[in-house]
Amino acid sequence: MQKPTNVTISTIAEKAGTSKMTVSRVINNHPYVSPKTRLKISALIKKFKFHPNMTAVNLSKMEPQTLALVIQYEHLFTNYYFSEILQGIEKAVDDNGYDLIILNYSTRHEINISHLTSWYYSKLIKGFIVLAPPMTSPLVRKLKDEHIPFIVAGGHAGFKNINYVDVDNIAGAIKATDFLIGLGHKSIGFIGGPFDRGDAREREFGFRKALMSHGLKVQESLMDQGDFSEDRGYQAMQRLLQNKIRLTAVFTANDLMAKGAITALRDSGLQVPKDVSVVGFDDINIASQMNPPLTTVKQPIFRLGEEAALFLIDYEEGQRNDFGKILPTELIVRESCSHLWNF
Amino acid sequence: MQKPTNVTISTIAEKAGTSKMTVSRVINNHPYVSPKTRLKISALIKKFKFHPNMTAVNLSKMEPQTLALVIQYEHLFTNYYFSEILQGIEKAVDDNGYDLIILNYSTRHEINISHLTSWYYSKLIKGFIVLAPPMTSPLVRKLKDEHIPFIVAGGHAGFKNINYVDVDNIAGAIKATDFLIGLGHKSIGFIGGPFDRGDAREREFGFRKALMSHGLKVQESLMDQGDFSEDRGYQAMQRLLQNKIRLTAVFTANDLMAKGAITALRDSGLQVPKDVSVVGFDDINIASQMNPPLTTVKQPIFRLGEEAALFLIDYEEGQRNDFGKILPTELIVRESCSHLWNF
DNA sequence: CTCTTTTATGTTACCGGTAACATACTTTCA
DNA sequence: TGAAAGTATGTTACCGGTAACATAAAAGAG
Numbered sequence: 249m250q251k252p253t254n255v256t257i258s259t260i261a262e263k264a265g266t267s268k269m270t271v272s273r274v275i276n277n278h279p280y281v282s283p284k285t286r287l288k289i290s291a292l293i294k295k296f297k298f299h300p301n302m303t304a305v306n307l308s309k310m311e312p313q314t315l316a317l318v319i320q321y322e323h324l325f326t327n328y329y330f331s332e333i334l335q336g337i338e339k340a341v342d343d344n345g346y347d348l349i350i351l352n353y354s355t356r357h358e359i360n361i362s363h364l365t366s367w368y369y370s371k372l373i374k375g376f377i378v379l380a381p382p383m384t385s386p387l388v389r390k391l392k393d394e395h396i397p398f399i400v401a402g403g404h405a406g407f408k409n410i411n412y413v414d415v416d417n418i419a420g421a422i423k424a425t426d427f428l429i430g431l432g433h434k435s436i437g438f439i440g441g442p443f444d445r446g447d448a449r450e451r452e453f454g455f456r457k458a459l460m461s462h463g464l465k466v467q468e469s470l471m472d473q474g475d476f477s478e479d480r481g482y483q484a485m486q487r488l489l490q491n492k493i494r495l496t497a498v499f500t501a502n503d504l505m506a507k508g509a510i511t512a513l514r515d516s517g518l519q520v521p522k523d524v525s526v527v528g529f530d531d532i533n534i535a536s537q538m539n540p541p542l543t544t545v546k547q548p549i550f551r552l553g554e555e556a557a558l559f560l561i562d563y564e565e566g567q568r569n570d571f572g573k574i575l576p577t578e579l580i581v582r583e584s585c586s587h588l589w590n591f
Numbered sequence: 592m593q594k595p596t597n598v599t600i601s602t603i604a605e606k607a608g609t610s611k612m613t614v615s616r617v618i619n620n621h622p623y624v625s626p627k628t629r630l631k632i633s634a635l636i637k638k639f640k641f642h643p644n645m646t647a648v649n650l651s652k653m654e655p656q657t658l659a660l661v662i663q664y665e666h667l668f669t670n671y672y673f674s675e676i677l678q679g680i681e682k683a684v685d686d687n688g689y690d691l692i693i694l695n696y697s698t699r700h701e702i703n704i705s706h707l708t709s710w711y712y713s714k715l716i717k718g719f720i721v722l723a724p725p726m727t728s729p730l731v732r733k734l735k736d737e738h739i740p741f742i743v744a745g746g747h748a749g750f751k752n753i754n755y756v757d758v759d760n761i762a763g764a765i766k767a768t769d770f771l772i773g774l775g776h777k778s779i780g781f782i783g784g785p786f787d788r789g790d791a792r793e794r795e796f797g798f799r800k801a802l803m804s805h806g807l808k809v810q811e812s813l814m815d816q817g818d819f820s821e822d823r824g825y826q827a828m829q830r831l832l833q834n835k836i837r838l839t840a841v842f843t844a845n846d847l848m849a850k851g852a853i854t855a856l857r858d859s860g861l862q863v864p865k866d867v868s869v870v871g872f873d874d875i876n877i878a879s880q881m882n883p884p885l886t887t888v889k890q891p892i893f894r895l896g897e898e899a900a901l902f903l904i905d906y907e908e909g910q911r912n913d914f915g916k917i918l919p920t921e922l923i924v925r926e927s928c929s930h931l932w933n934f
Numbered sequence: 935c936t937c938t939t940t941t942a943t944g945t946t947a948c949c950g951g952t953a954a955c956a957t958a959c960t961t962t963c964a
Numbered sequence: 965t966g967a968a969a970g971t972a973t974g975t976t977a978c979c980g981g982t983a984a985c986a987t988a989a990a991a992g993a994g
Contacts, residue, residue: 256950257950267973267975268950268974270973272951273972276952280971280972280973281973282971297737301650301951302715303646303650304713304950304951304952306646306979307949307978308952308978309979310979334695335697338697347706350695352681352693354678363690365642370643370645371979479877479880537822597979599979609943610943610945611982613944616943619982622941622942623940623942624942625942625943628942628943643980644980646979646980647982649981650979650980650981651948651949651982651983652981
C-alpha cells in the first residue's frame with residue numbers, strides 16, 4: 249500500500265522537460281517565461297493536480313502569508329460581535345492574498361503559551377491579532393516581551409506601549425448618557441461589564457463623566473455589574489429595581505445585557521420606554537429587531553477587524569512608531585427611550 | 592537595522608561544539624546522547640531561546656501534528672454547543688501532543704475551497720474535522736473526492752460513505768416524544784431546525800416515528816420550522832398558537848428555540864408547564880437555569896468532539912474500514928413538562 | 935586482552951520550494 | 965552589422981530540520 253508519490257514541482261519539471269526553476273516561475277507569474285512553456289507547464293499543473301507546498305515556500309521565503317487570530321472560547325460564544333469582527337478580518341486578509349487561522353487560548357493553556365508563539369517562530373504566521381483580551385492577559389505580556397508582531401483589537405485599555413485598534417468607548421458612553429440626560433432623565437442606572445475588561449471600564453468611565461459634567465450625582469446604588477451576558481443583564485436589572493431610588497432610565501455596557509434588562513423590566517410590570525428608557529452598546533444585529541428596537545451605541549466592528557488585519561499585513565520591523573487607532577462610535581436612536589415629562 | 596539572526600539548530604550546535612544532529616537528538620529526547628552533552632545543549636537552548644521551526648520539521652518529517660477544525664462563522668455564534676465540542680476536541684488534541692487550528696469556511700470562500708485543502712497538501716495538517724455541515728456542503732464533497740482525511744462531527748445525515756461521529760438524534764427525538772405521550776399529551780407541536788441540516792431532519796423523523804408508533808396522527812398544522820435560533824423559536828411558537836387545534840405540548844429541535852417558545856407561550860398568557868409542556872434538545876448550559884428548568888435531550892457533545900479528534904489522530908491510510916460512530920442521547924427530565932389530566 | 939555489542943556522535947542527502955547568479959538565445963539600435 | 969539590452973532558461977546553494985548510514989569510543993563477554 250504505497251502512498252501515492254507526492255506531485256511536487258520536480259514532478260512537473262520532469263514531465264515538462266524543464267528545470268524546477270521554470271516551473272516555479274510559472275507558479276509565481278514571473279515574467280521571462282515563454283508563452284509556449286508557460287502553457288505547457290500550466291496544463292501539466294492542472295493535469296497532475298499539483299499543489300504548491302506552503303511549508304516549503306515558507307521555509308524558503310521566510311515571509312509567511314498567514315495571520316493568526318487568538319481568541320478565548322469563552323468569549324467566542326457569548327458575544328455576537330465576534331462574528332462581525334471576523335468578517336472584517338477576513339475581508340482584509342482575502343483582499344491582500346493572506347490567509348487566516350484561528351488559534352484558541354483557553355485558560356488551560358496559560359502555562360504553555362509557547363504553543364502559540366511557536367507558530368510565529370516557525371515562520372508560519374506573520375503575527376497575532378489578539379481579540380479583546382482581559383487586562384491581565386499573560387499572552388499579551390509575552391508577545392510584548394518577545395517583540396512578536398501583534399495587535400490588540402478591542403479592549404486595549406490597561407496595556408501600555410502596545411499596538412491596538414479600538415473603538416471610542418468613552419465617547420460612546422458619553423453620547424449615550426448625554427442622550428438620556430437630554431431626555432430629562434436624572435436617575436439613570438448603569439449595568440457594567442466584567443471588571444477585567446478594559447472596554448467595560450471605559451464605558452463606565454464615560455457614563456460617570458457624562459453625569460458629572462451635567463452636574464448630576466453618580467448614584468452608586470444605581471450601578472451594578474454584569475458579564476456581558478443576557479442572563480446577567482436580567483439579574484442586574486432585577487437588583488437595580490429593588491433599590492429605593494426609582495430609576496427612569498438605564499444604560500447597559502452592551503446590547504445583550506440590555507436585552508436581559510428589558511425582559512426583567514417587563515417581568516416586573518414596567519414598560520419600555522414608557523416607564524424606563526434603555527440604551528445599549530454595540531448595535532449587534534438583533535438590536536434593531538428587539539422589542540422595542542434598541543437605542544444603542546454602534547461600534548464599527550467590521551472596520552475594527554479590518555484595521556487590525558491591515559496593521560499586521562503592513563507591519564514591518566523598524567517601522568514601529570507606536571500604533572494606536574481609535575475608531576469613532578455613533579449613537580443609533582431607536583424606540584427604547586422616551587422623554588421624561590416630570591418638570 | 593539588521594534582523595536578529597534566527598537562532599537555529601545550527602546556532603546551538605556551533606556554540607556547543609557538536610553537530611546539528613546531536614542537537615536534534617536532544618530536542619527529540621533520543622537516547623544515545625551522553626548526559627553531559629545533553630545538559631550542555633539543553634542549557635544553550637534555554638540561554639539562546641531556541642524554538643524549533645515547525646515548518647522545517649514538517650518538511651522533513653512529512654507527518655503533521657496538527658488538526659484543522661472547519662467551521663462556518665454563521666454557525667459559530669448562534670449555537671452554544673460549539674463551545675463544548677471545541678473543548679472535547681482540545682482535550683483529545685492536547686492529550687496526544689497534537690495542535691489544533693480553526694479555519695473558517697464562509698460562503699464567500701465556496702469558490703475557492705482549495706484554500707482549505709492546500710493546508711493538507713502542504714502537510715501542515717493531518718486532516719479536517721468538519722463541524723455539522725449543511726447537507727449540500729461542497730467542502731465535504733471535495734474532501735471526499737480527493738481522499739483527504741476528514742471526519743464530520745454532527746449532522747452527518749445526508750452524506751454517503753464518509754467518516755462521521757454523531758449523536759443519536761432519532762432515538763433522542765423518540766425519547767422526548769415518548770415522554771410527552773406518556774404524560775398523556777396527544778396534541779403535540781413540533782418546531783424543527785433548518786431544512787438543510789441532517790440533524791434537524793433526523794429529529795423531526797424521530798418525532799413523527801414516535802407519534803405513529805403510538806397510533807397518533809401527525810398533525811402537519813402543528814409543525815413549524817425554525818433555524819435553531821431563539822428568535823425563530825419565539826416566532827414559530829406564536830404561529831403554532833394561532834392554529835385552531837390547541838396543543839398541550841411542544842417539542843423543539845433545540846434548546847435555544849425552546850427558550851424562545853417558552854417566552855412566546857408566556858407572552859400569550861400561557862403557563863409552562865401547567866398549560867403547555869415543553870421539551871428541547873441539546874441540554875446546553877443554560878437549559879437547567881431556564882424558567883422553568885428545561886426538560887431536554889442531552890447530547891454527549893464533549894465526547895463528540897473528543898471522538899472526532901481521536902479518529903483523525905489515529906487515522907492511517909489503508910485502515911479505512913468506513914467509520915461511523917453514533918453516541919447515545921439521554922433524556923434529562925426537569926420541570927418544563929407536566930401530566931395532562933384530561934382522561 | 936582481543937572481539938563483539940552498545941553507546942555516542944558525525945556525514946551526507948533530502949524534504950519542496952526560492953534567491954542569486956550564470957548562460958544562451960533574441961532583439962534593438964547606433 | 966556588431967555590441968548592448970532584453971528574454972528565456974538552467975545551476976547551485978540554501979531555508980532548518982531529520983532519516984539513514986557511517987564511524988568512533990566505551991562497555992561487556994569469553
